[in-house]
Every structure is written in structure tokens, then in C-alpha cells.
Amino acid sequence: MHLYRTHNCGEISENDENSEVKISGWVHRKRDHGSLLFVDLRDHFGLTQCVVDSSDKVFTLVESLRNESVVTITGVVKKRSKETINKNLKTGQIEVSIEDITIQSEADTLPLQVNSDEDAGEETRLRYRYLDLRRTRPHKNILLRSQIIQSIRNRMVDQGFTEFQTPILTASSPEGARDFLVPARLHPGKFYALPQAPQQFKQLVMMSGFDKYFQIAPCFRDEDSRADRSPGEFYQLDLEMSFVEQGDVFAAVEPVIKGIFEQFSGKKIDPIFTHISYADSVLKYGNDKPDLRIPIEISDVTDIFRGSDFTIFAKNIENGAVVRAIPGPKCGSRAVADRMNSWAQSEGAPGLGYIIYSSEEAKGPVAKALGQDKSNLIKSKLNLNDGDAVFFACASEKDASALAGRARVRIGTEQNLIDKSIFKFCWIVDFPMFEKDEITGKIEFSHNPFSMPQGGMEALNTEDPLEIKAWQYDLVCNGIELSSGAIRNHLPEVMYRAFDIAGYGPQVVEEKFPAMINAFKFGAPPHGGIAPGIDRIVMLIADEPNIREVILFPMNGKAEDLMMSAPSPVEDKQLNELHIRKAHIHSKNWQKDPKQ
């Protein structure tokens, strides 16, 4: 007989009746009846009820076991009597009558309860992640992640993509997020950086003639965390294709995304991936990642307020402000309107104007000042009904859009307008190539310096830079940005010219992006790609509100690994080898003793 098991804890059935089996696993739970004792033994595969009575020589040993101890049980499979069958259990038809038991590993009192559906606090869960991961939901989430990634691989390979591995130690790149740096022992004063994404490498794979690249790629960015943004590192389905236009990339990605959502989620998937221009999205939804489940569209009503008797807005409009109107279906009460207004103030806005529509007249301070005619004009323009309200955000275009967008989500959530049973995708297209830095007034790349401007070289030379669009696109699902991509520029002169517009001379391009600019000069195929975020996809499919729920060993919000105690101080000897000397540190956390 095998040392540890003949069966796993999820596979014994009536067919094994009366046979001797050996199973190993964790003591999930005990039910002690004094002279009769049940042990639920759990492993990765399932749960098997084992039973022993006081006449047995191992009874006291079994009785003394603490939950989560690891044991090997030898026994005989017994069919349960009809009344004692447990239909909730895959192995509920049988039980194992214990004949012998070996303790493989004893468990101390637990810092969190493995056999409970109730989550412990996150700090405890992360510190004892290996215990947390034994629990049903976290265990399932990680398995789901694995299956999704497997499915993605198959779908990509089936489409003719080739999987590559790109370097983890690479060069710091000036664009984008803050880099993680790694000191170079052999090169005093120089540093490697962990890749924020394999962006340049995947383009160079295209220039190496491989045609279709993909990778389940780790990406490293030293930026602050959010519920849908794990600090430090995350994974992307990174892909790139040669000789393609935007539509070809969409056609490659849509079936993969649609396919895995259909395969792994029980929810409906809206088959239409709507295309929305960046400008439209910002106007109608207040951001570039609209949640299309919310049936509310924002409108611009600046013209209606211009020169009106609602002087606060009228004056702001004179100074360049805009007014955005957010319909509030069934929000037509003082209570709701006041709540929205104080919410807006808590968001840092001066407030949120509103009009309440009823069968009699348009009500509220705005309606009073604006007059019934204009108030009703808004009502008809926005297709509002009696009992509805409309809210107004008046500020600079950027601030008004953002506030309106947040108000839209707020109304959708509060009024229960979000259909939780569906995934709605959209492509946000036509991102601007450049944008103006609000403080410095400088023109900068708005997304990615490697994107191809729409109109190419001619557009760069003839159009207002702020009017130029890029072949740049995002894939959004239920208000979460899943993915960002572009048709890339592959022409050296376009790269020089684009950087020139952003205020960088050719020497900057050559110093900072030597590989790209050189490769462009030796025959570069037109190419483009995209990089859907794996963690976010799994999070959506698993229906988890937090990205850490789908990551095996996540860091906490301050980018600490509580389980491994990372980051940690290092020996001076290590620093010496790396030519690193500690400067005076202002942080109060400097070399504080690790907890635990």
C-alpha cells in the first residue's frame, strides 16, 4: 500500500464498499459524540467523513487531534445507511471506518479558521496566506485563475500566436510609472529596472520577424495600490501582431475575452463590444472606462445656462466652465437631491445643482433661477419624466466631466440601476496622441509614445498636436479598464517628430530608446497589440470586489508581503558589493523591526 494514500478525499464512492483505503489530508472538523467520533478529512480534492468508536485503540488519539492537523487514515469504506447519507458531499454516500491513523503534522491553535466561510481580517489572511488558501473560496479563486490562464494559452496558440519570455532585468525607461530598480553589482552607479510591461521587447519581437507574440507577462510598477490594482506586480496577457490594423487586433482579442468569460462565468455576456471614442466617453460617461450597465448618459447643457439667471453657473461659464447634466431616474425628491449634493461636497466639489421634475413644475433653486422654460427644455432634451431629477456639475471641462462621471456611478449604485448579472464590454478608441500638462502647459504624450498617430507623419506636421488622435484603444468591462493597446509607430521619422512635438530632441530618442529607434531603421513591420490585465479578468469572472482575492500571495496596500516580511533590511556586506550606501532616511519606517 502507498505510504500516504490509495485514494484522495474526493473520489471514494459506493463502488469502493468494503475495500481498505488509505487517505491523507487535513482534519477539517470533528464531531465528537463521546463514544462515537466523526472526522471530516479534507484535501485538495474533497472531503471524506471518517468514523471511529470508543472501542477502537486509536480513538483517544483521534479525539485529541486539533483542526488542520495533517493525518493519514487507513480504514474500510462503509456504505452509509439511507438516513445518514449527506447529499451535500460528493463522498456523502460513504464513510471510512478508521482502523489506523498516523499523524503527519500537528497544528497549533489557528490564527484563522479554515473551516469557516467567514473571512478573517486581511492582515491575518495575508500573514497566514497558506492557511487562508486552504479555505474554499480562496482555494477556488486560485484554481479558477490557473484554468483561465490555461484557457487563454490554448486560445492564443490556436490563433497562431507564439509564447515568448522576455527579460525581467532590463533598462529603466523614462515614460510611464515609477520603476523598481535593481543595483548592478558589476556596474557601480548603474541600475537595472524591472519591466513595467514588456512593451519594447514585444515590439522588438515583431521586428525580429515572429509575426504573432504573446506572453502571460509579469509587470512591475512602483505605484500606490487600489482595490483593482495590486501594488508592485501584476500579470498581463501581453500580445502583439505584425501587419495589422486596429480592427485586426480587436478581432484577435474579442473571441479570447468573450470565450473565457463565457467558459468560466455564469453571467450573461453582451456580445456587442461597443466602440466609443475617447471624447464621447468623457462626455457621456465622465471617464474613459464607462460602466455601460448604468443606463444614464451625461449631456452638455452649457448653452442653456450661458447668460441665464442662475448666476453662479453663468459666471463660471464666462470664465470657461462647462455644465454637465446627469439624469437621475426616480431621484425626484428633496431627500435624494440633498444626499447627492452632500455627497458631491464630500468629493471636494462645491456642490451638485439639481432640478426635480414633477407633474406640476420643475422644482429646486436651479429651476427657480433658470425659469420653467429652460428647465423644461432640459427635461425634454434629456428625456426625463416626472419623478426624475437632473443633477448639474459646473466646473472646468475636466473637473465637470469627472464629477459627472462619479455622480453617474453613484446614482446607478444608489438607485440599484446596475444589472449585476451581465458583462458589458466596450472599446474606447481615438485617444488623443498628446495632451497639455495642466500646470506646466507643456505638450506631453497622453498615453504611450510608441503609438502611431492617426494621419501619420502628415498629421504630426500639419495638425494642432492636441487635435491629433492616436491609434490607441482601451478595452473596458463593467467600468473596469481591462486592457490598453495601440497600433504602434514603426517609422523612425515619425518617432523623432512625435518626440520633437513633446519637446525632446533626437538625442533623447537615441539615448532613451536605442533599441527601438535602431530597429526601426532596419526594416520594421507595421504592428500593433494590446495587453489585457489577467488579474482583473479573473477578478471579474470570480466576482470578487478586490484583486488580492485572485492573487496567490498578494502584498498589502503598502506593498509589503506580510507572510515573507518583504521588503526587509539587508546586510551591509550586500550593500557594499552593490556600491550602495544608505543616505539619511526621513521615513519613520526606516529599518523598523519587522513585525511578527
Next chain:
RNA sequence: GGGGGUGUAGCUCAGUUGGUUAGAGCGCUGGCCUGUCACGCCAGAGGCCGCGGGUUCGAGUCCCGUCACUCCCGCCA
């Protein structure tokens, strides 16, 4: 860097207007129980109420500061 929320037993939480000895469920320890499957019953241990200061006759509760976690803004090509 800024704003909100939370912090009470090993874990999840309750704790009234400031008022005796700070509670519950789970877990832990001991006892009882032969058909449970979140078994049941009895008893017990376990608390610097995050930390520091203040107000008060009296603080888990009010005030100030601070720390930790978390959500959001900034940031994230």
C-alpha cells in the same frame, strides 16, 4: 502627499446618554453524549478596549495626537 472608514478575547463582532465585575458566536482547555455532518449539552481559561496624552468624581464610550489596516483622490505610458 490628502480625505473617509475601521481598530474591543486566538478569529468574527456587540457594547445605550460617560456610570458597578466589558459581552456573544466560533476557536481553545476540561467534562458528558453511539449517527453526526456548522452535532448537542455543562463548566473553565482567555482582554493594557491599537498606542500616548487630555477632559471628568468616573472614559471602551468625549477631545487632541499618533500608529496600523482598508477604501478613495493624487499617481498608475
